[in-house]
Amino acid sequence: MPASTSASPRNRMATRLRSIPPTIFSEMSALALRTGSLNLGQGFPDRDGPASVVEAAVEALRAGRNQYAPGPGVPELRQAVAEHQARHYGIELDPTSQVIVTAGATEAVAAAVFALVEPGEEMVVLEPYYDSYVACIEMAGGVRRPVTLRAPDFRLDVDALRAAVTDRTRTILLNTPHNPTGAMLDRDELQAVADVALEHDLVVVTDEVYEHLVFDGRRHVPLCTLPGMWDRTVTISSAGKTFSFTGWKVGWVTGPAELVSIVLAAKQWLTFTNAAPLQPAVAHALTQEAGFYEELAGGLQTKRDLLVSGLRELDMDVYLPEATYFATADVRRYGFRDSMEFCLALPERAGVVAIPEQVFFDDQDAGRHLVRWAFCKETSVIEDALGRLAAADLYA
C-alpha cells in the first residue's frame, strides 16, 4: 500500500474548519457528566418552561403537524413573533415578509453570516464572543474584527469600535444582552453602534436571545428601533431562553423584507425547516405565556444575587450581570495560569463545572483569568455548588 498523507481524519477536514476548536459547551457538559459534577457551565435551565406550551406541542404532534413546515415558518408563529415585537417594542412587522423561523438563534446567526459576509470581508464582533459566531465567520471565509469588552464592567469602548472598522468591513455582529458577560449595551452604547453603522453603511446583525432575561428593572432596547437603523438591522431571537426550552431550537429573524429575504436565501439551504410541531407551540407561548418570562427574569435575578454573593465570599472578583444566565469571575487570586487550567481542575477539587471564558477571546490578556458561571439552575444546585467551592482547595 502506498503511504498516504490523507489517511487521518484531521487531514480530511476542510482547512477552514481546522482552526475552530470543538465547542466548549459540549466539552464541559461531558466533563460534568463524567465526573458527576454540578454543571454551572452550559447555559440551560434545569426546569422546563410552561406546561401549557408542552401541551400545545403534544396537541400539534397528535393533530398530525408532523410533516415539513413551510421554509420560512408556520404562519401562526410568524404572526406571534410580529405581535410580540409590536407589544414589547412598538415594532410593526409584516409576518409574511419580515419574519422567518429558524432552527434556534444558532441557525439564524449562521444564515445571516453566510448571507451577508463575502470571503475576505470583515465582520466586527464583540469579544468575548458567543462561540458559534467565530465558527460561522470562519466557515463563511470572513475575517472577524474583535471589539473587546473588558473586565470588570465590560462596557463598550467606542474608540475601539471605531478603530475596528476598516474599508473591508460591511457588517457588525452584536449580542446584547451579552453572553458571556451579562452586560447590556446602554442607550449611549447602542447609539454609538448605530452611528458607526450609519457612517460606514454597515448592516448590523443583533442576537437578542436574552431580551427578556434582564434585571433590576432594566429594559432591553432593540437596536433596530434607533433612528435610521431599521433598514440596516437583522434582529435574532429564540424561544430557548425566553421559555426555558433550550432543546427545542426554535428561533426567528426579523427585519426589513430585503434583509430577511437575504437571510432566508441562506437559511433554506441549511435546515430548510425544522421543529414543525414545536412551532405552533412556540406561537402559543408567545401569545399566551408572557407572564412566564417576566417571572423567570425575577427568579433569575434572585439566583444571580445568590451566586454572585457566594462567589464574592470566596474572594473572587465578580461583575454583577445586568442580564442573561451568566456571571463572570476573575479567578487570578487562586494562582492558576489561566481559566482553562482552573476549570479543568474544578471537577476533581470541588465537583463543580464552569466555563473557561478565555476561549471566547482573541485577546488572551483580556480573558485569561475569567470564568463564566451559570445561575439558570435550581437554587438548591447553586447553594450546593457554593458549598462545595467553599469546602474545596481552589489554589493552584
Ligand code: PMP
Ligand atoms: N446566541 C447566544 C448569545 C446564546 O447564548 C445562545 C444560546 N442560547 C444562542 C445564540 C443559541 O440559541 P439557540 O439555542 O436558540 O440556537
Ligand code: GLN
Ligand atoms: N447558549 C448556551 C451557553 O452559552 C449553550 C448553547 C450550546 O451549548 N451551544 O451556555
